[in-house]
Amino acid sequence: MGTRRPTLADVAGAAGVSVSTASLAFSGAGPITPATRQKVLDAAAALSYVGPNPLGRQLRSGRSGIVGVVVGDALARAFRDPVSVQFLDGLVSTLGPLGLGVLLIPASEGEGAPAVDPLLESAAMDVAVLLSGSLLEEPPRRTLERRGVPLVVLEGEPPARGTIVSVTDRQGYAEMTADVVALGHRRVAVVTLPMRGDRREGPVDAEREASATWPVTRRRLAGVRDAGVEPVAVWEAPASLVEHGRTAGHALLDRPDRPTAVLAQSDLLASGVLLAARELGLRVPEDVSVAGIDGIDLPWLAPDVLRSVVQPLADKGRAVGEAAARILDGEDPEPVVLPTTQRLGTTTGRAPG
Amino acid sequence: MGTRRPTLADVAGAAGVSVSTASLAFSGAGPITPATRQKVLDAAAALSYVGPNPLGRQLRSGRSGIVGVVVGDALARAFRDPVSVQFLDGLVSTLGPLGLGVLLIPASEGEGAPAVDPLLESAAMDVAVLLSGSLLEEPPRRTLERRGVPLVVLEGEPPARGTIVSVTDRQGYAEMTADVVALGHRRVAVVTLPMRGDRREGPVDAEREASATWPVTRRRLAGVRDAGVEPVAVWEAPASLVEHGRTAGHALLDRPDRPTAVLAQSDLLASGVLLAARELGLRVPEDVSVAGIDGIDLPWLAPDVLRSVVQPLADKGRAVGEAAARILDGEDPEPVVLPTTQRLGTTTGRAPG
């Protein structure tokens, strides 16, 4: 039993052909007589050889066929957001049929990140994908760039090698805000994603906002101002999760001078705001309008349908997958920008009064 | 710039040492003078050598350091379930620090599965993990077993090479059912996970139940009978999703002879049932009791807290990760069985009338 696994050389020997011929029999590339091919396959079966060892193939070809996806340290948090999940679904289903695998890389974020992450440092990968809003100076990104791994960056700064994929969320957000203004709303509050890596929860003052580094947060906030709106309040959520939206909703709405519209920078945050409004006995949209962005499916909000700026999440995954595949083929793909659309929903309406 | 990347040999040459010495400088294994080591490191820096190529290392060591996780074709569906996500979080965070990566493998399930899945067929991996309820005859599993990849199987049949990790869900479910009986319930309905690969939605008759192959579904159903309960109705959901639970809830509860308790085989299904009950104007638990299993956090059900059989999901991920790591070390780990606990919640109470 302790016999080592058969190699292509063993098969070739048993079939009475050379290794290269045996290789051709498996790869299908190159000329080979059906008869010879069959002879090799039979020998393989006899030896219970299960096909070329991927490790040998990889070394030889210089490619691992692996696309690394850097997810934050809290994978559970990332994946509780349908946004990441739908994106990943698009990515995996584009890459899979191409024979390319997705490797999950949990990179420790935050200030007190440990020195070296072995996976980031030395896992084999041909391309890496950085999820929303990656900055040049982030440690994981620096590690990868130093290694010379080409990057596909979502919604962030363009990499030295690789490309970026983004959506027109600023414009979409501006459009949505303009619609809300047209409905008569003047007191508009905004619930944002984190301003930067330190992920605070609470009201945002000018100083805090000026210190913002996360591109997505900044862009969507800019979208609000593009529509000529200066928010009466800006609240920072530490993550895109329903409970943080709920906290924000209570803070913003449980007061006499409450805003008539709350715009959240994600659908999960908006859902939390909506729940808070319900809990406070406010009618939506009669007493307060609520809107989000992402366009995820939220059946449990029924009968409400959240107003949202819809981004094509699965397409984004596909676009990233295609970009990664092209980089693997030695190409240098152009940046991709995907459009957003508006979902009107039922949660915005005329301003009260 | 078309110069190829430097190799360890280049670095050794520049440092004036042999390749093997250079190798030691990086691996740290083996005796080497600090001075020599530094010389090598300096040479590496000068050449902007970023460390040993993982592909070479992998071929040499015969290990890829990759743990494949086979997720169904619909990754989005799998990951919409917090159960998978929490599990994966536990897995990734156990494996990551060990330098082991998790490769997502989307295996086409269903009857009309395509001939060959390139990833399953030939991706490099040292161990594969099969999510809940894997059966020997499933094509992805057969492919992996044929390749000789050791398996860590969750809640399924033990593999030829590898081990299994499971929870005491049958016992937990039986306990929960017994509690419900003790509360006076006699008309108990069950909402199940899929009976088998064809994933039907609707009432389950004896024939359908007899044809069930999915271990998890069978075990939890057995748990109900262990408590001496013969369900007045069994409804099959095609996936563990809130909307399917809702459908089930409406079908089971919108009738005069409705059950007084509905036991679902997942928390997501139970949540759907709860929503349906609310929509039908039924009070929970005064008019109907609802319970699930998994123990996931469901803040949006507030103020209700779902009664549930809690399984230690992150522990499960960790246990699988540890098993995988041990298999990689050439060990042959024993099966692991993890305990369940009861979350009483607020959704079960005395039977009405």
Next chain:
DNA sequence: ATGAAAGCGCTAACAC
């Protein structure tokens, strides 16, 4: 403590 040499398993020129 360092070096020489072998070889992990495979593919792709190139020659026949």
Next chain:
DNA sequence: GTGTTAGCGCTTTCAT
């Protein structure tokens, strides 16, 4: 159409 040969980049005995 098939065989020969030369590595891909690394680690690891085994000498020295």
